[in-house]
Amino acid sequence: MNALDLLGFVTVDAFWSALAALGFAVLFNVPRRVLVGCGRVGAAGHASRALLMEGFGVSIVAGTLAGATLVGLIGLILARRLRVPAMIFNICGGIPMVPGMFAYSTMLSLIRVVDAPPDAGEAFLISAGINGIRTGLILAAIAIGIALPGMLLRREKPVV
Amino acid sequence: MSAVSRTAKPPLEYEVLTDVIDLALWAGQMLLQSGADAARVEETVHRMGTGLGCDWMDILVSPNVLLVTTISGDQFRTKVRRVPRMGVNMTIVDEINHLSRRIDHGELDRLAVRAELRRIDTLHDNYDRWTVVVMVGLACASFSRLFGADWGAFGVTFCAAAIAQWTRQELHKHHFNTFMITAITAFTAGCVASLASVLELSDQPQLALAASVLLLVPGVPLIHSIEDIIYGHVLIGLTRGLIGAILAMCIALGLLLAMGLMGVSGL
Numbered sequence: 507m508n509a510l511d512l513l514g515f516v517t518v519d520a521f522w523s524a525l526a527a528l529g530f531a532v533l534f535n536v537p538r539r540v541l542v543g544c545g546r547v548g549a550a551g552h553a554s555r556a557l558l559m560e561g562f563g564v565s566i567v568a569g570t571l572a573g574a575t576l577v578g579l580i581g582l583i584l585a586r587r588l589r590v591p592a593m594i595f596n597i598c599g600g601i602p603m604v605p606g607m608f609a610y611s612t613m614l615s616l617i618r619v620v621d622a623p624p625d626a627g628e629a630f631l632i633s634a635g636i637n638g639i640r641t642g643l644i645l646a647a648i649a650i651g652i653a654l655p656g657m658l659l660r661r662e663k664p665v666v
Numbered sequence: 667m668s669a670v671s672r673t674a675k676p677p678l679e680y681e682v683l684t685d686v687i688d689l690a691l692w693a694g695q696m697l698l699q700s701g702a703d704a705a706r707v708e709e710t711v712h713r714m715g716t717g718l719g720c721d722w723m724d725i726l727v728s729p730n731v732l733l734v735t736t737i738s739g740d741q742f743r744t745k746v747r748r749v750p751r752m753g754v755n756m757t758i759v760d761e762i763n764h765l766s767r768r769i770d771h772g773e774l775d776r777l778a779v780r781a782e783l784r785r786i787d788t789l790h791d792n793y794d795r796w797t798v799v800v801m802v803g804l805a806c807a808s809f810s811r812l813f814g815a816d817w818g819a820f821g822v823t824f825c826a827a828a829i830a831q832w833t834r835q836e837l838h839k840h841h842f843n844t845f846m847i848t849a850i851t852a853f854t855a856g857c858v859a860s861l862a863s864v865l866e867l868s869d870q871p872q873l874a875l876a877a878s879v880l881l882l883v884p885g886v887p888l889i890h891s892i893e894d895i896i897y898g899h900v901l902i903g904l905t906r907g908l909i910g911a912i913l914a915m916c917i918a919l920g921l922l923l924a925m926g927l928m929g930v931s932g933l
Contacts, residue, residue, distance in 0.1 A: 519812065522808040522809075522811045522812050523808070523812060525804055525805060525808040526805045526806075526808040526809055526812070527805075528801065528804075528805065529801040529802050529803075529804050529805020529806070529808070530802075530805055530885075531756075532793050532797060532798055532801040532802070533754075533798055533801070533802050533805075533831075533881070534701075534754045534755070534756045534886075535754075535755045535756055535757050535758075535791050535792055535793065536756040536757065536760075536792070537756065537757050537760050537792065538792055552812070589764070590760050590763075591702075591706070591759055591760060591763050593702070593703065593706065593756075593759065594756045594759070594760065596889075597701075597754075597756075597885070597886055597889060600885065600889055601885050602809075602812070604880075604883055604885050604888075606809060606813075606876060606877065606879075606880045606883055607813050607873075607876050609883070609914060610875070610876035610879070610921075611876075613914065613915070613917070613918035613921070614918075614921075616918075617918060617922050645888055645889075645892075646892060648889060649888070649889045649891070649892030649893055649896075650892065650896070652889070652893075653892075653893050653896055657896075
């Protein structure tokens, strides 16, 4: 993929992930004044992952960790500027990266195992295992990534 | 907290302590059932109590119960409150967070805090139900594009997710069990999304099926699960993870029934 194609791909990706983040922001009833910010954070996270994966061949888990860290960082900055909990941006920004397709494949493969012919069950089990591991690791990468900036930058003594 | 500031506050009357613990529990309960992480609940309740004149607050955040002890001078009170519902409402999290900071700065007395909490508790949603239906439909349809689906699957996903969201709202109104709501909603989404395959509206009907149930994915409990464990709230973290996994199984169950009914393979 040359640079121009890559730019186009990432832009389209940013558009759809912003829309996905916005939809979930509305579902989570975020305050109206942070709605645009939620869309931006969602686009930044997912598009940066797409750029890393397509442009630099980074694996999806490492890409997700980087994208989620960016979400956490922008979330901290926007939270300070708009005076809202950073959690709002973290959640809405993390949502587009949630591995829905892998989770779907995992569940479907597991269900297939039940009525598979005797010698074909292993294939579904392997598919469920692979997709399950991907789902789990990507989810963990999202959660750790969005928590990282806060853990590194806001280390005041806990009040409790 | 230093020993100096501990003794600097005048001791509160027993009745005042009762009032403070009630207010702090109310705020904590609203936070927990609006999808705040355990550390935020703990911090906010503590800040509210000390801001209203207590020396110290001890808080136990467990998966569906809050336990708070307020301490002032030689007096202390302890109270438990059930938190049966778990939803997501970011506006309430934002409002309570703001309120606790104002209390911390000494801007509000107990009467004003009670009025504010009552206002927050009765806040209307920022978006009317049809806006939510359309936006959730668009969000899931966007996911189908991110998965690489064509416009046929995009359209089917939009319809399926929007109808599913409407179904979920109706079921919520009638107080069905959360897991049941998830399964029935997934079933509805699956039935509509199967039309992509039945009516041959798309070359990748499986993407419409996968994307149309994403509105149900328990993203908030799953993300909080790991965050809570990171910050030392292991029990509530594990509970959230387990609830997330069971909700995912409910989605699978609903989808399976829909695919069986519609005669769609899904891969």
